[in-house]
Amino acid sequence: MRKQLVAGNWKMNGSRESVAALTEGLKSGAAELAGKVDVAVFPSSIFVQRVADTLSSGEIAWGVQNICTEEKGAFTGEISISMAKDFGCEMILVGHSERRSLYGETDAEVVTKVRHAGKAGLIPVLCVGETLEEREADKTMEVVARQVQVVLNEIQSEYLEKLVIAYEPVWAIGTGLTASPEQAQEVHAAIRQLLTEHDADMAARTRILYGGSVKGSNAAEIFTGADVDGGLVGGASLDVQDFLTICRAAS
Numbered sequence: 001m002r003k004q005l006v007a008g009n010w011k012m013n014g015s016r017e018s019v020a021a022l023t024e025g026l027k028s029g030a031a032e033l034a035g036k037v038d039v040a041v042f043p044s045s046i047f048v049q050r051v052a053d054t055l056s057s058g059e060i061a062w063g064v065q066n067i068c069t070e071e072k073g074a075f076t077g078e079i080s081i082s083m084a085k086d087f088g089c090e091m092i093l094v095g096h097s098e099r100r101s102l103y104g105e106t107d108a109e110v111v112t113k114v115r116h117a118g119k120a121g122l123i124p125v126l127c128v129g130e131t132l133e134e135r136e137a138d139k140t141m142e143v144v145a146r147q148v149q150v151v152l153n154e155i156q157s158e159y160l161e162k163l164v165i166a167y168e169p170v171w172a173i174g175t176g177l178t179a180s181p182e183q184a185q186e187v188h189a190a191i192r193q194l195l196t197e198h199d200a201d202m203a204a205r206t207r208i209l210y211g212g213s214v215k216g217s218n219a220a221e222i223f224t225g226a227d228v229d230g231g232l233v234g235g236a237s238l239d240v241q242d243f244l245t246i247c248r249a250a251s
Ligand SMILES: O=C[C@H](O)COP(=O)(O)O
Pocket: 009, 096, 168, 172, 173, 174, 175, 176, 211, 212, 213, 214, 232, 233, 234, 235, 236
């Protein structure tokens, strides 16, 4: 049976003070969740050391929101997979829709980043999802299948052992709109089917998270889907109590 995972993507938010308060609040709340649900946070990279210092007990994992396609060298402003690993990151967010749409991240770059994470023994959290235009054109499955399939085709199985997939309909991110539990389950089931056709064992163990305006007030309903294994949470993860409520809903 898959253990549910709730991950908070803090995006480009926070200050030293607010990150300290948030991290310490999560640490205090984590004890009641231990063993029931996996919890992770993705702070801005500049705060990773601060988060690592507080969360070193291992109840909550942390990771970075992006890594470079290159492994080292003259790439100003970038962060490598080995740097993330050196700072205790267990998870790497890859292909978030904001990276794809605002920074032109391609499927090929996403593949490289997932491979780096898998090869380093870390957990790649592969984000996929359709825009509103694509959903209205009835292209949801086509888009999501392409984003997942390219990773399955290009990366050898041993580097996908810990893969997590986050289905995040772009139209639901930060908008207050959420996919209905039925809409989420439909896409999650289709992703599971793709994984099954590739490797049944992998399909059974791979966690598929839902992301897009998840809050304490709607999490329990969204998490009812049989193929919904938790959530990737943006805005609500910046509020300790709301995030803990979402974690409890998944536990
Ligand atoms: O990575 C998280 C997603 O982009 C969801 O963000 P949101 O919960 O603010 O809609």
